[in-house]
Amino acid sequence: MSNNTDMKRLTRLSAILLQLQTKRIVNSTDLAEKFGLSVRTIYRDIRALEQIGIPIASLEGKGYSLAEGYKIPPIMFTEQEANALIMAGQLVSLNKDSSLISFYKEALDKVKAVLSYTAKDKIELLSKRVAVSPASLKQSTSNSLSSIQNALTSFAVLRIAYQAEGKNESIERFIEPFAFYYSMEQHWTLIAFCRLRNDFRMFRLDRIKTVYPTDLKFPAHQLNLQDYLQEKEKKFISPDKQLS
Numbered sequence: 661m662s663n664n665t666d667m668k669r670l671t672r673l674s675a676i677l678l679q680l681q682t683k684r685i686v687n688s689t690d691l692a693e694k695f696g697l698s699v700r701t702i703y704r705d706i707r708a709l710e711q712i713g714i715p716i717a718s719l720e721g722k723g724y725s726l727a728e729g730y731k732i733p734p735i736m737f738t739e740q741e742a743n744a745l746i747m748a749g750q751l752v753s754l755n756k757d758s759s760l761i762s763f764y765k766e767a768l769d770k771v772k773a774v775l776s777y778t779a780k781d782k783i784e785l786l787s788k789r790v791a792v793s794p795a796s797l798k799q800s801t802s803n804s805l806s807s808i809q810n811a812l813t814s815f816a817v818l819r820i821a822y823q824a825e826g827k828n829e830s831i832e833r834f835i836e837p838f839a840f841y842y843s844m845e846q847h848w849t850l851i852a853f854c855r856l857r858n859d860f861r862m863f864r865l866d867r868i869k870t871v872y873p874t875d876l877k878f879p880a881h882q883l884n885l886q887d888y889l890q891e892k893e894k895k896f897i898s899p900d901k902q903l904s
Contacts, residue, residue: 739779853881
């Protein structure tokens with residue numbers, strides 16, 4: 661086997677390991693399609709990873725996953741990947757959600773921690789050479805995105821206090837978070853099932869004044885996000901108007 665072939669396989673094994681690290685279950689058919697290989701080759705790769713001590717659990721009829729509790733050492737980021745995160749950070753700041761910005765900065769610090777000294781110097785330079793127009797920073801702020809994200813992925817009902825445009829008092833709703841959407845009005849919007857209206861509604865994040873977690877759970881919605889958005893765009897209604 662040539663050195664070039666060895667390197668290609670090593671790269672592929674690393675990529676498979678990354679998939680196992682980032683996904684709960686990985687199936688051989690998906691891996692075969694991703695790398696343009698046969699399922700049999702993927703089986704051999706999985707065995708090779710097992711032989712070097714990676715505890716991979718085989719879930720009959722589902723696929724593979726890393727054994728519960730196993731932690732892989734941090735993966736080194738390339739300079740290009742770190743640069744992409746620096747640029748993405750400016751887009752995060754446009755969102756103006758304080759919780760998201762805080763968690764993004766913490767995540768970026770962890771990325772910087774595993775970079776080489778040279779790469780650290782370079783991304784520090786890049787971070788000082790990227791700016792956002794001051795006009796973009798005049799949007800209203802929010803601080804609830806992270807807690808709503810958690811509720812969305814945990815299928816947890818939230819009680820929110822929401823202040824619609826032109827209203828002096830907040831309205832209270834029990835909602836089932838479904839998706840996030842950056843609207844035509846240039847605001848982050850939460851699409852959620854409103855239990856009062858028994859239908860899906862859009863809530864601007866900067867108008868959600870308070871989020872109260874509940875112990876209530878809801879089943880996963882079968883709604884297709886793209887179909888919903890296409891239908892909404894045909895007859896666009898401002899999030900504030902649709903709540904009345």
